[in-house]
Amino acid sequence: MKTFQELKRNCRKDVSALPTVKVALVGDTATQLLSTAIIGTGVDRGLRIDLFEAEYNQVEQQFLDPGSDLHAFGPELIIVFQSTHKWAEKHALGTNEQKTALADERLDFVRTICSLTPAKVIYLNYPEIDDTIFGSYANRVALSFTWQVRKFNYELMRLSQEIPNLFVCDLAALQNKFGRDMFFDASIYTGTEMILSLDSLPFVSARILDIICALKGKFKKCLILDLDNTVWGGVVGDDGLEGIQLGHGLGIGKAFTEFQMWVKKLKDRGIILCICSKNDEDKAKEPFEKHPDMVLRIKDIAVFMANWETKVDNIRSIQQILNIGFDSMVFLDDNPFERNIVREHIPDITVPELPDDPAEYLEYLYSLNLFETASYSSTDKDRTQQYQVEAKRSSYAKTFQDEAAFLKSLDMVSSVEGFTAFNTPRVAQLSQRSNQFNLRTVRYTEGEIEALSKNPDVIPLTFTLEDKFGDNGLICVIIMKRMDAESLFVDTWFMSCRVLKRGMENFTLNTMVAKAREKGCRRIVGEYLPTLKNGMVKDHYDRLGFTVLGGGRYELDTETYQEKECFIKTK
Amino acid sequence: MERNEVLARVQDIFRDVLDDDEIVLSDATTADDIDEWDSLSHIQLIVAIEKAFKVKFTSKEILSWKNIGELIDCLMTRTA
Incomplete structure (x- = not known):
């Protein structure tokens, strides 16, 4: 400090x-x-x-x-x-x-x-x-x-x-x-x-x-853990499954067990857990599967990286799989040397200077308050599972030559709704979390979402996405506001990066146009406000066939709009 | 510690807290002589001096000094 x-x-x-x-x-x-x-x-x-x-x-x-x-x-x-x-x-x-x-x-x-x-x-x-x-x-x-x-x-x-x-x-x-x-x-x-x-x-x-x-949407989403002398005492490769210190029996095992309990609570709150350890994979996984005093189990871990590559490379791989910013990650490692290398190569990641004595880990981590949040929803605990499903889905995708065939085989369905008492916490949360696929990055609290749902000049839309591998839950939100008798302005369009490349954009736009026509609106106006993080949607409206108006604004004629192809059905 | 040593250390603290290496203190120096020395930085100076000399001033002492000389006198009695 x-x-x-x-x-x-x-x-x-x-x-x-x-x-x-x-x-x-x-x-x-x-x-x-x-x-x-x-x-x-x-x-x-x-x-x-x-x-x-x-x-x-x-x-x-x-x-x-x-x-x-x-x-x-x-x-x-x-x-x-x-x-x-x-x-x-x-x-x-x-x-x-x-x-x-x-x-x-x-x-x-x-x-x-x-x-x-x-x-x-x-x-x-x-x-x-x-x-x-x-x-x-x-x-x-x-x-x-x-x-x-x-x-x-x-x-x-x-x-x-x-x-x-x-x-x-x-x-x-x-x-x-x-x-x-x-x-x-x-x-x-x-x-x-x-x-x-x-x-x-x-x-x-x-x-x-x-x-x-x-x-403001700056908070931690993911905790990456080293294993030996961070999650348990000792070195599993040298000491063996029975020799590592865990639980009330051996050495200072209690410190590690209590540390794991804290980590487990974070996971249950919705923090994604990943492992990054220099170890043979089977040896590293063995305690998670067999040790009676382990609190963390394989099912708690979204991405498990145990190999002999550098930690920097492994953390970069984790980042690619999860598709979240390095600034939303925390890395815990007992080894000062590893900590420094990671800090040096990935400056945005948070790497706390863990005390030498593992008994001090928890009190030190409490003092940092790393995981402040502005929202909480009861579905957050399922987040790890969703990332695990995503890993399965991507290996399944590799068995297809043709993208359309892959998408078709997923049997995707989406349920479309306005804002309700049930989805308001999740909508507000996503509005605070989404940085990359977010056209205007307007942040809304629950109270503001509730107020919007009562405004007759606002058309709110929420989308879920479910497929044969599982349910992603609510992943996309649209807020359209009436500009004049025949135009709607897209105040908000954000989507979770978990569902990129699934044709969700096309499905969303089809739904928006249908809504606009229903309301007698001839025109949809979109806007892109650049931030440091939303470069991926720079050409979003261009790609969807909007006409450039200049100044970051685009428009779409709903009368001549041709419904876009997609493989998502309405639930 | 000799009086002039105490004065030198206090001067270093003033320079550090007020971010001004040109500050020169004498017994007669008052807050009017140093631009950055206002009621807010006064608190920082006191806390910094307390830490450096491992002493704790009373609230009465904090309010009583009219110039640096009196502050040093007070410190001398406390560190003696």
Whole structure:
């Protein structure tokens, strides 16, 4: 982690080439140094944070006054930092009734501010201050400060499930990790109203930027693991299946078992697991198949690379199979030499500097918060299986000479729907994840998707794709907006790269044209907005027979449109 | 540690934190003499000095110094 001083130096770098995010920071303590830390951390994450910092202690005024500087600034995100300290003052001065109602009152306030802005609100929850008025007995007394703080933090979680533009930044978790004495410097606070210690600022700004990056589609999707001394203790090639350290029996096996449990939870959350190890393949796979204390099994692994090629080559192969960016991958290896080679050749990949002692792996990894996300859907756990199916499908494809014959043999069906309560989480998630096959890269949250589904001038379409090998689930989304009586504008067209080269584009366009005709629209207008990552759809509209309008825009005449050939049937 | 050594180390800290190698401190130097020394960088300076000398200032001390000389005096009593 960088020091505050280093973050401050970052602020002087030339960031004119970086994408800008408009962020506001409002708080009830002195937040100037936090501002500096946020801007400096942004630079390291490849973002230019255009920060509006409200005057000291103006949270209420800035939100409640429609003409405030905050609203005039028009931020995309608002960070709200109300401190436990100021809240403790309120608690101290209140009557018993007021003390008991403290959390509820503040929760109402959070609900109100979220309704007063279209921006996403990042609310910092409350690190505890144990005032020991009741001692541990506070756990029985509803008006105690401990009770109110814990109640607030818990109810805030529930509130964020309910309010789509509310995102909680877990400051309390951070204080749990580093301790109150590191987090808070009483002598500095007394003289300055600064609640966060200088040492804690880089961690706090990192947690805030984690959320901003996740909302911007920058997050980790894949974890690549070395095996010997990373997943288990010892070297399986030398020590043999029985000799590796795992479980509670042998040596420091417990450390590796708990590490595997963490990895398994990541996989169940939807992180794709891959293995990259210098080993004979059969020896490397044996523990996954036979060792009783292995938590990870072969079925948990999307791509298993155990051979004697370089790790750099193997990671590049994994990237090609998964078709995701190197910047969304994390590589864990106990060997500093391998780590450096991978970093040197694949600069975008994240390679944490694992501690020497495997017992320290987990606590160190917890401190990095590598896997922040802005969405979660219950189907995420199936992702590994989908990539495994994709590997099977590609070897099946090699048995065909003719692409059309291959596609025909897949028996593909797609179900087409608008936005529903069931698919909204997945649509929002895909809108945040899709970088490559994404024509305009507009990111939508669940709340925004829900609002679009109610707008009569919007035609939303979602597509699934299923074939003889399995179901890919929802893989493509179209949002068309009415421009005028006879034209539709394609605001959003993105597709999961898992279903490239299957004729899905043709099927999608056929469906879009049918919808447009149904609505009496003669014209579909598309637009390509280039980003660093969406080069693959540069000629998308050209290829589909749209006419160039200039300025990145294209149009299609739906009256003369000839239905395109494809091998996908409507389900 | 001699007083002039302490002053030299504090000067190094000022140069590092304020990113200005031209800063020269004397007992009479005040915040008015150094552009970058404002109430915000003051906090950074204090924390940096605390770390370098492994001391912890009281809130009263932090607010009490009128010039570098007084800060050094305070440090001398704490590191003696």
